[in-house]
Amino acid sequence: MTSWTQRLRGHPVRPPSSGMTRRKSLWERVHLDPWLLLLLLVLMTAGLGVLYSASGQRIDVVIAQGIRFLVALGGLLVLAQLLPATLLRWTPLAYGAGLLMLIAVELVGDMGMGAQRWLVIPGVIRFQPSELMKLAMPMMVAAWLSRHELPPRLRDLAVCALIIALPVLLIARQPDLGTSLLVGAAGVFVVLLAGLSWRFIVALAAMAAAALPLLWMNLHNYQRQRVLTFLNPDSDPLGSGWNIIQSTTAIGSGGVWGKGWLQGTQSQLEFLPERHTDFIVAVLGEEFGLVGMLAVLLLYLLIILRGLWLAAKAHDTFGRLLGGAIILTFFLYVFVNVGMVSGILPVVGVPLPLVSYGGTSSVTLLAGFGILMAIHGHRRFLPR
Template identity: 60%
Template sequence: MNQVDFQRSLKDGKGLSKPPTVWQRLHLDPWLLLPILMLMGYGLVILYSASEGDMGYVERQAARFMLAFVVMWGFAWISPRHLRMLAPWLYSLGIVLLLAVIFVGVGAKGAQRWLEIPGLPRFQPAELMKLVLPMTIALWLSNHKIPPRISHIFIGLVIIAVPVLLIAKQPDLGTSVLIGASGVFAILFSGIPWRWVFLAGGSGLACLPGLWYFMRDYQRQRVLTFLDPESDPLGAGWNIIQSKTAIGSGGLFGKGWMHGTQSQLHFLPESHTDFIVAVLGEEFGFIGIGALLIIYLMIIARALYLSTQAEDVFGRLLSGSLVLTFFVYVFVNIGMVSGILPVVGVPLPLVSYGGTSVVTLLSSFGMVMSVHFHRQHRPH
């Protein structure tokens, strides 16, 4: 290379560019992937104890983790440009599926939330909206001037309200609120004035008493139980009383792995799903729960950092809303198990036993990685 070519390469930035690392070629962020894998391993250890040493639960959950990892990796390779194109079509498909649940859905435990399509396993369409709604709101807002006008925010709220109301009708109030929050987070990230946020928050609090008249009997009972669990200690208050007993009895270091009494003696219900953190608290104590929270903090901090590195509005809104939604899942589950929130049936992310939520959560992290690693291919 002669001197003229060398100087030209410096101006173009080519002469100083570094070759991509292995992680960049794989479209995986190691500092996000490591705590996710740590959380999965931690979850399997707790699940083994919560299931009373049943390796079947652990093996099935490990298989779901592997499937979810493949799906996450696949999403990491899909460019944000393609996510933009898919968003309106997936939103329309999600609405159709939610309508189908109302008319031909499969019911269980008093709720009609699943669909059975020949050739496919039974699935819950609401899980699809956990990814699609933030994509759709991010697309809508990114297509207009930021910060958005009131009219654009209003239309965005309508886009959010449609699936939220359909899911609440199943009924699944907990999932509907969380999905609605995922869309609202995208609006908050768009830079709206704080006075609008406080006004909306105050209006929402003012409407809470009216919500009581639209709640079903079991939902009202959950609220009453949250306010006074001891009013029905052998009925509606049993779950939360046993959960708080398990957590409190763990102390600082816990009773030891598989030596918990509330879970091993079947006092604690749903110990391998919604209330699995109570098993962790009883057997590993404050130290064990603290370690879990540190891992969650590592995941959230790294994912938020990747979100800030996005070079277009769509990527920032999508990534940020997905990360905050993950945080809300953690907060709501631990809050309800410890008695500071009503019981709403939200699993602990990547720890509770289950398959659909695992795939959905890792898919969201795949999108965050996609936004980060496709920055050089963003549309101008």
């Protein structure tokens, strides 16, 4: 955290002219990082292969996911062309629009699986505005802190707390506790990267721990049941404990090398619930074993390391804060999904990034990487 703070206190400067102009490569002209893009493409390709098995070998599901990936990659390319200064100017508008859409969900949102989380434009699209806030909210926090002295003072932290709390509370009311916590974490990552002292961090952690009883009292019954099931899945093996028992059984049965692609019994015989969305890691573990899971986790690690390197190279405070938060949030998605499927975290309904079936989530994730590439690709331009 110290290295981030030292960089944030510096001033952006233009690189000295060498007297010679080097011809820009194609990647530089389109402001894309080829290594990060390659890693993302490999992950998405592997994800389509796992999805084919997890969906019961339904090619239509794979094609639908592939089309979503293409749309998301188009969004990545478009966002990568934007100057960081342009992103900074648009941030308040994006945040305000996100809040309005969350309020619209509260008033006229579409119901599904017992929750009111979607907005529907008839005949056009059905989407979750909470996914958009995963980017708009950390952008707003980064924009605010980039205009003030760092490390942030108490007044600035209070404003950041308000920026974070508004979307978190609206999402929690849908109810969608998992997404609300992830959105909140994205904002908290920005604040941490701004250079908080460890004493302040410890104090905040103590306050959060003290607030846990209040949080427990305000949880819905099914949310409390998820926590209790996490603590003791065998208390209701045919009910609330079924998901986690089947997922851990599937992962364990894969052994070191796995049973082979399309050969998983737990997934192919439909013992495994939500196998093409939240629990797709269990399909991966059963069919490709420990080796397959480690290979995918290594791919995630390389993406995260490359992303952090790009964020650290940003030449302005807004870029470093936002880029770092985007990558840390991506890491949190992976950690939470793998943790809940393997039984070390409660089930919160978080998909595995770019592997689980889903449209809005894929678009949001790749949009975040597009913003990161814009920050890095335009790093020689100073904010206006």
